Amino acid sequence: MSASELRCFMDFVIPLVRNAGKLLLEAKNFKIETKDESWDLVTIYDRKIEETLILKIKEKYPQHKFIGEESSAAENSIPELTEEPTWIIDPIDGTANFVRRIPLSAISIGLTINKQVVLGIVYNPHLNELFHSIKGQGCFLNEERIQTSGLKDINGACFNYELSLARRELLRNLYLYRLKHLIGRTEGIRSLGSAVLGLCYVAKGAIDAYQCDGLYAWDVAAGSLFVQEAGGFICDTTGKPEIDIMNPNFLATATKELSDQFMAIEKIADEERINNELK
Structure with missing residues (x-):
């Protein structure tokens, strides 16, 4: 997969993620449910965001595969990761923070090809933090390149x-x-x-x-x-x-x-x- 193709994927998905972030900012008076474990929370927004992202990406790239948190929970099974292009989606990472209005939750999407992560997008709309990266091209926060602290001790x-x-x-x-x-x-x-x-x-x-x-x-x-x-x-x-x-x-x-x-x-x-x- 060429760098230009990966850039096209990125440019297509980032607006979808930003739109999904608007749903989180507008959310109110929603029902909170639990999964298999009492502390593993889920809301209608988790399901709606994942369904929308998969639908939109599948319309554009019908041959691509998907592994989503909520769809996996609904089917009680995680799809096998293959060498085909696969979008791995967490519609709200940090749902417990989200329902408590703690501004530390985000929408996360990674793309794998040949079982290797080649692209990532994470958006925390509460703090307007959009992280993105294409393998081999660095990591960016709101279009500014970022680096780790470099700490060794x-x-x-x-x-x-x-x-x-x-x-x-x-x-x-x-x-x-x-x-x-x-x-x-x-x-x-x-x-x-x-x-x-x-x-x-x-x-x-x-x-x-x-x-x-x-x-x-x-x-x-x-x-x-x-x-x-x-x-x-x-x-x-x-x-x-x-x-x-x-x-x-x-x-x-x-x-x-x-x-x-x-x-x-x-x-x-x-x-x-x-x-x-x-x-």
């Missing part, structure tokens, strides 16, 4: 750790043991409640490191590209050679050096957890 790191995922019993000890070892080594801990914005804020240098385990493709597809295109580093936290966007467990950092320091500490935390669980 964990002692000065602002670390975003998505602690709400520790509600899942299978992940709780993993999160808490790592937090115990990391909290005294970093400058500060944040938990933003939006995976994609966590990645965006690493890309723009506002946060130095962001970690989350147990997410889905729509949470990371666009943001993982942003971090790399902004000069950062992203790795799989389970020991795989690279992040698997269909089963993402990741640490995103401003630099490889910073990643190495985090992972060394987490290795100690994981060993302590495993030893204690075996007792």
